[in-house]
Amino acid sequence: MATTVRTAVEPAHPRRRLFSQQAIEGYVCILPWLIGFLSFVAGPMVAALVISFLDWSMLAPPEWAGLANYQRLLNDPLFYTVVYNTAFISFLSVPLQLVIALVIALGLNERLSGVNLYRTIFYLPSQMPVVASALLWLWVFNPEFGLANALLNTIGLPPLRWLFDPELSKPSVVLITLWGGIGTPLIIFLAGLQGVPASLHEAAAIDGAGAFARFRHVTLPLLSPIIFFNLIIGIIASFQAYFTLVFITTQGGPANSSMIFILYIYYKAFRDFDMSYAAALAWVLFLIVLALTAINFLLARFWVHYEGAEHS
Amino acid sequence: MSATVETQALSATTQTAGVFAGTRGQRRLLHVALHTAFVGLCLVYLLPFAWMISTSLKLDGREISMPPQWVPNPVVWENYYRALTALPMLLYLRNTLIVTVTATALGVVAASLAGYAFGRLRFPGRDLMFGACLSTLMLPGIVTMIPEFLLFKQIGWLNTFLPLIVPWALGGHALGVFLFRQHARTIPIDFDEAARVDGAGAFRIWWSIILPLSGPVLATMTILAFIHHWNDFLRPLVFLLDKDLRTLAIGLRLFRSEYLVQWNLLMAASALMLLPILALFFAAQRYFVQGIVMSGLKG
Numbered sequence: 208m209a210t211t212v213r214t215a216v217e218p219a220h221p222r223r224r225l226f227s228q229q230a231i232e233g234y235v236c237i238l239p240w241l242i243g244f245l246s247f248v249a250g251p252m253v254a255a256l257v258i259s260f261l262d263w264s265m266l267a268p269p270e271w272a273g274l275a276n277y278q279r280l281l282n283d284p285l286f287y288t289v290v291y292n293t294a295f296i297s298f299l300s301v302p303l304q305l306v307i308a309l310v311i312a313l314g315l316n317e318r319l320s321g322v323n324l325y326r327t328i329f330y331l332p333s334q335m336p337v338v339a340s341a342l343l344w345l346w347v348f349n350p351e352f353g354l355a356n357a358l359l360n361t362i363g364l365p366p367l368r369w370l371f372d373p374e375l376s377k378p379s380v381v382l383i384t385l386w387g388g389i390g391t392p393l394i395i396f397l398a399g400l401q402g403v404p405a406s407l408h409e410a411a412a413i414d415g416a417g418a419f420a421r422f423r424h425v426t427l428p429l430l431s432p433i434i435f436f437n438l439i440i441g442i443i444a445s446f447q448a449y450f451t452l453v454f455i456t457t458q459g460g461p462a463n464s465s466m467i468f469i470l471y472i473y474y475k476a477f478r479d480f481d482m483s484y485a486a487a488l489a490w491v492l493f494l495i496v497l498a499l500t501a502i503n504f505l506l507a508r509f510w511v512h513y514e515g516a517e518h519s
Numbered sequence: 520m521s522a523t524v525e526t527q528a529l530s531a532t533t534q535t536a537g538v539f540a541g542t543r544g545q546r547r548l549l550h551v552a553l554h555t556a557f558v559g560l561c562l563v564y565l566l567p568f569a570w571m572i573s574t575s576l577k578l579d580g581r582e583i584s585m586p587p588q589w590v591p592n593p594v595v596w597e598n599y600y601r602a603l604t605a606l607p608m609l610l611y612l613r614n615t616l617i618v619t620v621t622a623t624a625l626g627v628v629a630a631s632l633a634g635y636a637f638g639r640l641r642f643p644g645r646d647l648m649f650g651a652c653l654s655t656l657m658l659p660g661i662v663t664m665i666p667e668f669l670l671f672k673q674i675g676w677l678n679t680f681l682p683l684i685v686p687w688a689l690g691g692h693a694l695g696v697f698l699f700r701q702h703a704r705t706i707p708i709d710f711d712e713a714a715r716v717d718g719a720g721a722f723r724i725w726w727s728i729i730l731p732l733s734g735p736v737l738a739t740m741t742i743l744a745f746i747h748h749w750n751d752f753l754r755p756l757v758f759l760l761d762k763d764l765r766t767l768a769i770g771l772r773l774f775r776s777e778y779l780v781q782w783n784l785l786m787a788a789s790a791l792m793l794l795p796i797l798a799l800f801f802a803a804q805r806y807f808v809q810g811i812v813m814s815g816l817k818g
Contacts (some may be wrong), residue, residue, distance in 0.1 A: 232721035233642030240633035240696065241648065243689025247663060248655050254666035311560070314553050317546075321554075327804070328561045331568075334796050334807075336750045338768045339789035343571050348780050352583040354570045360586065386564065391811050396810045440656075447659045451752040455772060469661050476665050477757050489662040496657055 252493075259487035265480045276487035285463060285471070286488075293468040295377050296449060300384040301441040305434060308389045313395035313422070326397065333390025337448075344383045345370065348456075370457050373464035380453060380465055384445075385483050392437050396435035399433045400426070439503045468492050575599070575786035582783045594723040595783070602787035610763065611770035618683045618755075618766060625688035626695065626748075627740050631733060633690040634699025635725045639711070649700070655693045664757060671758060682758040684749065687744070695740045698813055702736045703729055739810040742803055746796060767792055 212458050261270035280286050311329060315322050332340065347354045348369035355368040369379045403426055411421045450469045453459060459466035459474070472492065476485035569589075574582050575598055576591040603609065636642075637649045673678050690696060706729060714724050730737075755766045765773070771792055774785050800807060 229640055229721070230642040233636055233640035233645065236632055236636035236640060236721055236725065237642070237645075239629055239688075240636075240652070240690030243629075243686055243691055244651065244655070247667065247686040247689070247691065248658065249651070251666035251670070252658075254669075255662055258665065258669075278654065308644035311557075314557065315551060317549065319550060319553055319557075323743075325557050325561060328564055330807075331797075331800075332564060334746070334800055336768060336771075336792050336796065338750070338752055338771045339792045342771065342774075342785055342789050343567055346574065346786065347567055347570060349782075352585060352587070352782075353567070354587065357585065357587050363663075386567065394808055394811045397810075417786075443657055447661070450661075452769075454752075469659060472661050473753070473757075476661075477668070482665055482669070486665050489659075489665060492659055493662045496659060500657060 231484055232315075255432075255486045255489055258483050259490050261483045263483040265482060269483070272483065276484050277491075279484060279489065280487055285466070288463055289466050289468050289471045292377060292464070292466055293446065294463075296384075296465075296467060297442050297445040299378075300381045300388065300449075301438065301445055303381070303382055303385055303440060304388045304441065305392050307385060308392035309396050309430075309434070311389070312393055312400055313426075316398060316400040320373055326393070330390035332387045334389065337387075337451040338455060341452045344386075345456050371461055373462045376457050376461060376465040380449070380456070383452060383456075384449070392441070395433060395437060396430065399430050403429050435507050436505070439500060442499065446496065448494065469486060532811040547623065564695050571786045571790055574783055575602075575790050577746040577783045579781070579783065582786075598783050599791065601789060602784045605781075605784060606770055606774060608767070608770060608788065608791075611765050611767045614680075614764055614766075615749065618680050619745060621680070622684045622687045622748045623741060623744040625684065626690075626692050627737060628730075629688055629690040630692045630695030630739070630740060631699045632697045632725060633728055634701075635703045635729050636701035636721075637696065638703035639706075639708075639729070640721055642668065652690075652693050652696050656697075660753065664754070668757060677758060678761045678764060680759075680764070683748070683754055687748075692740070692744055692747075695744065698736050698740060698810075699733065701813075702733055706732055735806070735809065738806045739813065742806050743810045745799065749796065 214443040258269075260272060260274070262272035262275065311325075315325060319325075335343075348371075350356065350366060350368045350371055353369070355369060358403055359366060367375060370376050407425050407429075408421055411425050416424065446467075446469055449467060450473065453465055453470055454473070457465040459470050468488070469492070472485050472488045475481045475488060535540075572589075573589055573591060576594045576596065577598075578591070578593060578595050581588065581591065633652070637645060637652070667682065668677075671682050676682050694747075710728050711724050714728055719727070750768060751766075752768045755769050758768065759765060771788055774788055
């Protein structure tokens with residue numbers, strides 16, 4: 208951006224006289240957002256916390272229950288299964304998506320002809336409505352007539368039960384996300400790679416660095432903030448984003464082997480109408496997201512290289 | 520590389536090169552190897568789409584044959600018509616369009632106004648509120664949905680489109696607020712001062728100066744919002760119980776339970792739901808890329 212124009216960030220003559228008028232105008236302009244935030248985010252968050260301390264099944268009037276819902280959660284064997292399943296799927300799927308996207312992006316960045324076509328093809332699955340892609344994969348993984356088993360058959364392997372096998376349901380879900388989830392990181396990495404100056408590569412090459420050494424010591428450090436940001440966002444988003452996929456394909460089964468956190472909350476709240484227990488689960492999920500964000504930011508100090516960090 | 524948008528987003532002026540360097544002969548060899556690998560990988564990524572189209576054109580009963588037949592014989596285009604009429608898909612389409620168009624239009628304008636206020640106006644508590652706005656990006660939606668359900672039940676919003684529209688019309692697209700804020704900060708403040716001399720207030724400045732100058736962000740945000748509302752599944756599932764109010768995403772799922780064995784019709788319906796997104800993608804690919812890059816390079 209041109210630095211010669213004065214922008215709103217630092218007005219050259221801060222006008223004290225206008226400040227209070229501007230403050231009033233600011234509040235007027237922010238009011239719609241504030242009402243929305245209080246009614247649909249902050250308010251419900253507090254309400255969910257209160258509900259989690261009640262005993263409320265929708266049929267009888269609510270009663271104060273203290274920490275009972277949280278105690279129940281600790282004694283709920285399914286809760287641990289759900290945490291394990293969510294961690295299994297998200298911690299496998301998101302890093303793998305990033306690795307695949309990075310490898311493809313590195314290849315596409317070699318000034319290849321037809322880059323746009325390749326990019327479009329890899330990106331396309333991520334734009335498919337999740338309901339439609341979930342139904343498509345349910346059909347691909349159909350144990351009797353699906354494409355997956357037909358392919359196994361042609362190379363002489365026995366058919367699998369994929370989403371319908373308690374051992375394979377989670378890996379199958381991960382496989383689907385590797386098809387549908389690389390589009391976004393791919394485009395971000397491609398943009399990021401364009402920001403790596405060629406002069407750095409040339410300098411490293413003159414110093415005798417091979418292709419891998421240049422990737423390891425030039426590209427990777429410069430990309431690391433982007434990789435890191437997308438890792439956090441990706442894992443947190445996956446808690447929410449995989450709901451539709453799992454709800455359509457396995458409905459959490461077989462034998463709860465693919466029951467993920469958000470699906471469990473959904474069932475408790477809107478199938479069993481066990482509102483207060485669901486609210487407690489939802490708050491635990493929220494705390495997990497918070498903790499994950501904090502841990503990630505702490506870890507980032509050790510391995511993320513921010514450009515120009517030495518100067519500030 | 521023709522993707523100028525990306526370089527813009529990075530404000531990179533330097534020439535880019537790949538990791539590999541070498542003689543021309545080595546590079547040519549590398550390109551042949553890469554093309555081979557990419558064509559193979561692309562086929563893997565396209566295979567499910569081919570499977571979907573192939574299945575959708577098969578005669579009833581032919582879709583369940585082993586080994587599967589890739590080219591349908593005969594080709595039954597009628598499946599697409601049957602998919603539209605087997606369920607009241609046109610009604611679902613109408614519902615989806617009402618929600619998607621209204622929520623997108625109102626949501627983008629609301630995000631712009633909030634982004635403008637956060638980016639250009641000064642008022643106590645602004646940065647705190649902006650932090651709160653950004654933190655909603657991290658919040659799993661289900662956490663607020665339980666109290667929302669109880670609230671909407673109280674005030675009679677269940678079985679209306681309001682829960683799918685109002686939160687966004689009040690600035691619920693936090694990513695949009697962020698993008699508009701970043702953009703508003705790049706517009707020279709002189710414009711505001713000139714308008715203020717002419718007696719315009721903040722609201723007027725937003726409407727007649729900032730909004731018309733936000734073209735690319737508006738386009739990007741409109742696409743992101745449209746896709747969000749078109750694909751939304753969880754909220755319609757919870758808040759719309761009435762059969763006549765179902766959206767396409769919900770309707771498509773019912774297809775599965777009511778026509779469990781009719782995979783050809785199900786695939787035809789899935790392909791139809793993909794179509795508008797596909798059309799939008801090819802018409803405005805630039806803005807798709809821009810939206811992703813702007814939201815993902817923040818690191």
